[in-house]
Amino acid sequence: MSTREELNEAPDDTAALLVRDAMDRTTADLPPLPDLTGPARAQGRRRKARVRFAIGGGALAVAALGVAVAALPADTSGRQVSGRINVAAPPSTTAPQPQPPVPVHIEPSPGEESMADLPPAERAKQEDFQNRAVPVLQRLLPQTVGTVQRTDLNVRMYQAKKDGKTFVIIFSVRPAGQWTGAKPCLQQVKGMVCTNATLPGGIEAKASTMPMDNGGVTGTELSFHYGRSDVRLTVTPHTESNTSAPVTNDQLLELAKDPVFLDLVKAADTDPVEKEQQTIPGG
Structure with missing residues (x-):
């Protein structure tokens, strides 16, 4: 009788024994199976660790998302408003403003x-004008001429230093009083070179190079009338080194045409920093 016929006719227990006997005969000649228990346990432990790590990381991400969503502003109904989460930037530190240069001290x-004798408000006003005038003169x-500095003696007085030489600069915007402006170059004094020019707005100006200090050196002066004020800009020589003022008439007239310089003159004419002229200067 064949195996199939035995299975069909035998009871259930007999059929199970026959199947097991057939399986034993089939695998009898095969080599023994390797021991997979150790590697399987190691792999299982690694897999479990990865799962725990993934679960922990996911929990942290969910918690962080919850905090971020809670930080979003809510509308009037209490619902969270979706949008970009902005992280506040650290407060910026304001750089300290540079202090004006210390003026050159000149003992009266x-x-x-001197300016030290003025009331505090008037002194501050004159110092402010000087601090605005210095960069304008320096540029123009x-x-x-060298490096321009203000002095603490008088609002009109400045200095320029170059190669150890000091040239005194007088920049004055004074209420006119009786004087009505510079006279044109009609008659020239011996040794004087005078040049006329017309500034913006039809203002007549003149620049003169004239002998100073017993005629050994020369200084240069610009003069004109603006609004209610008489304007003078003088560069004096350096007597000790027998050096004339290192600026020409044409250079001073070009300076006088610059809008920045005229704005400075306009400011001093509108809000004077000097007292009204009481005497009539020559020229």
């Missing part, structure tokens, strides 16, 4: 007043 002569005067 006996009986002479030729480089041969």
Whole structure:
């Protein structure tokens, strides 16, 4: 009788024994199976660790998302408003503003007043004008004049230094009083070179190079009338080194045409920083 016929006719227990006997005969000649218990346990432990790590990371991400959503503003109904989460930037530190340069100290002569003798408000006003004037003069005067600085003696007085030489600069915007402006170059004094020019707005101006200090050196001066004020800009020589003022008439007239310089003059004419002229200067 064949195996199939035995399975069909035998009871259930007999059929199970026959199947097991057939399987044993089939695998009898096969090599023994390797021991997979150790590697399987190791792989299982690694897989379990990865799962725990993934679960932990997911929980942290969900918690962070919850905090971020909670930080979003809510509308009037209490619902969270979706949108980009902005992280506040750290407060910016404001850089300290540069302080104005310390003025050149000039000791007043006996009986002479200085800016230190002025009321605090007037002194602050004059110092502010000087601090505005210095960069304008520095930019518009030729480089041969040197570095321009204000002084603490008088609002009109500045200095320029170049190669150890000091050139005094007088920049004055004074209420006119009786004087009505510079006279044109009609008659020239011996040794004087005078040049006329018309500034913006039809303002007549003149620049003069004239002998100073017993005629050994020359200084240069610009003069014109603006609004209610008389304007003078003088560069004096450096007597000790026998050096004339290193600026020409044409250079001063070009300076006078610059809008920045005229704006400075206009400011001093509108809000004077000097007292009204009481005497009539020559020229």
